[in-house]
Amino acid sequence: MPQIITSDDVYDLEFTRLDKRNRDEQLRSRVGTLIEWATDREKYELGDRVTRAYLLLVAAEHLFDIGDHDEAWNLAEAASGQADAELFEAHPLMIEMKLESGERDAAIELADEIRTARLGDWVLTERIAEAFEHHDELALAERWFTIGATQAQQGDADDLHRARLLSGRLRVREDADKPEDVLDAETRVLRDALGWGELE
Numbered sequence: 001m002p003q004i005i006t007s008d009d010v011y012d013l014e015f016t017r018l019d020k021r022n023r024d025e026q027l028r029s030r031v032g033t034l035i036e037w038a039t040d041r042e043k044y045e046l047g048d049r050v051t052r053a054y055l056l057l058v059a060a061e062h063l064f065d066i067g068d069h070d071e072a073w074n075l076a077e078a079a080s081g082q083a084d085a086e087l088f089e090a091h092p093l094m095i096e097m098k099l100e101s102g103e104r105d106a107a108i109e110l111a112d113e114i115r116t117a118r119l120g121d122w123v124l125t126e127r128i129a130e131a132f133e134h135h136d137e138l139a140l141a142e143r144w145f146t147i148g149a150t151q152a153q154q155g156d157a158d159d160l161h162r163a164r165l166l167s168g169r170l171r172v173r174e175d176a177d178k179p180e181d182v183l184d185a186e187t188r189v190l191r192d193a194l195g196w197g198e199l200e
Helices: 007-014 020-037 050-063 069-079 091-100 104-117 122-134 139-152 159-175 183-196
Strands: 004-005 044-046
Touching: 004 159, 007 050, 020 044, 020 050, 020 122, 050 069, 050 091, 069 091, 091 104, 091 122, 104 122, 104 139, 122 139, 139 159, 159 183
Parallel strands: 004 044
Antiparallel strands: none
C-alpha cells in the first residue's frame, strides 16, 4: 500500500534545519526525497493540497539555490508539464532562472505569456515583480507590481495584500529615484492605516 505524503510531511522536510557545514549535500538529499515523492507512484500517494508539480518545483528551487541551474531548469519544465500543475505555476521560477543566466529577453518573453493571458492572479504577478526587482530590473519590477496591485484591487485581495504590492511598487520607484506620484501617495496613506510606517 502506498505511503500517503501529506502537507505536514512536506513541511517537516522543508523546515528541517540544515547544517551549514554540508548544506549543499543535505539539500541534494532533500531534492532526492521530493523527486521520489513526486515520481514513484507505486510507493507514494499524494494527499490533499500536495501536487507533483509543487514537489518538483520545490526541488528545482533547491537545485537553483545551490547552483545546479541546468537540472533546476529541467525540473521546472517537468513540473510545468504535470497534469496537476496550475497554469504558469513554474513561470516565476523560470523567469528568475533566465534573469540569473543573463537571458533578459527570454525572461521578459516568459513574463509576457502571463500578461497576455490576463489571468488576474496577483500572487503570481507579485512573484514575477520580485524576480525582476531581485535582478535590479526596476522598470520591469515597477510595471509588474503595478499590474499586481490593479489585479488585487479588482479581485478578492484585502487591503493587506494590495498594500504589499503597492509597497513593492513604491520601493522600486524609490530605488530608481523617481518623483512621487499619486499612487505613491496613496501607498503611504494605506501603509499608515495598516501601521506599517515608512519603507525600510
